[in-house]
Amino acid sequence: MMNPQWLRTFVALIEQGSFTRCAEHLDLTQAAVSQHVQKLEERLGPLLIRRPRQLELTPAGRALLSYCEEVSAADQRLHKRLSEHDEEHGEIALICPGSIGLVLYPMLLEVQRATPGLSIRQRFAPDREVLEAVLENRFELGLTTLKPDDPRLCVSRFTEEPLELIAPASERVEGWDDLKRIGFIDHPDGRAMGSRLLSRYYPEAPGIGSLPCRGFTNQIGLILEPVARGLGFTVLPRYARLAFQRPASIQVIQGPRLVEDTLWLIHRAEWPLSARAQLVAQKLKTQIEGLGE
Known part of the structure; x- marks a missing residue:
């Protein structure tokens, strides 16, 4: 094995x-730097072409640089594996739908503030991307609205998330005609969510396609802004509404039937969760279950 100092x-x-x-960067003499390179070249052949104000790698030099990058990556993986039993240090990587993510992110930040050795990495994504990211080991934890059927994944119930019909607080909503008058604020899942909910609330109505669209946004955190300003109603999962900062400006219209999705916590089944991921997942689940309306 080659001397690690020479490689560095x-x-x-x-x-x-x-x-x-x-030499300045490593706090060495130029002679020491030259000697380290010379030792490597004695074993591997010429690594550098020395030009005025420029160094050019030979094919052997490029191969050695690639080897050094592989060694560095392996070293990082080793440190990550050794830290799996440490609850207070390391990365918490969670990928989830935007609605639940809006509520979980502040909770994650509070965990990090209480445990500064943790680093939080969260991404909002649809179910398909969540599955891919967890299966490819890019995220340790994931949440999906559809229960995966894949033997490579460990799946457990996380929480239930009802859909809600949300209207401006200033509007009186007593029936379908009121919704038609107010108009719909659409979003990427708006039509699908609206169809599911409104077909239960108003089974005799012509459907969401008959309602005028008053606006659209693909940013989960902004969907309720036009609703709060009286520009239309929308249909969203409850946790998106709970994360909204101006609850007094909106209202939830209750219906005869509850429409809800189960959120599933997933991780790779071949190896156990890190101790920090287990701890954080349990804390998040407890806090979510304790949320009120």
Whole structure:
């Protein structure tokens, strides 16, 4: 195995672009830098073409640089594996739908504030992307609205999330004609969610396609803004409404039947969750179950 110090010097030399800057960066003499490169070249052949104010890698040099990158990546993976039993240090990586994500993110930040050794990485994504990210081990934890049927995944119930009909607080909504007068604020899942909910609330009505569309946005955190300003109503999962900062400006229209989805917590089944992920998942689940209306 090649001397790790020689490899570090070689990588630093390529990054710094000169022997002088490399020596300053590593707090070594230029002679020491030259000696480390010479030792590597004695084993591997010429690694560099030295030109005025420029260093050019030979094919052997490019191969060695690629090897150094692989060693660095393996070192990072080793440190990550060794930290799996540590509840207070490391990364918490969660990918989930936007609605539940709006509520979970502040909770995650509070966990991080209480445990500064943790690093929070959260991404909002549809079910398909959540599944891919967890299966490819890019995120340790995921939440989906559809229960996956894949033996590579461990799946458990996280919580229930009802759909809600949300209208401006200033409007009186007593029936379908009121919704038609107010108009619909659409979003990427708006038509599908609206059809599911409104068909239960108003089974005799002609359907969401007959309602005028008053606006559209694909940003989950902004969908309720036009509703709060009296520009239309919408249909959203409850957690998106709970995360809205001006609840007094909107109202939830109750219906005869509850329409809800189960949110499923997923992670790879082949290896156990890290201790920090187990702890955070349990904390989030407890807090979500304790949320009121």
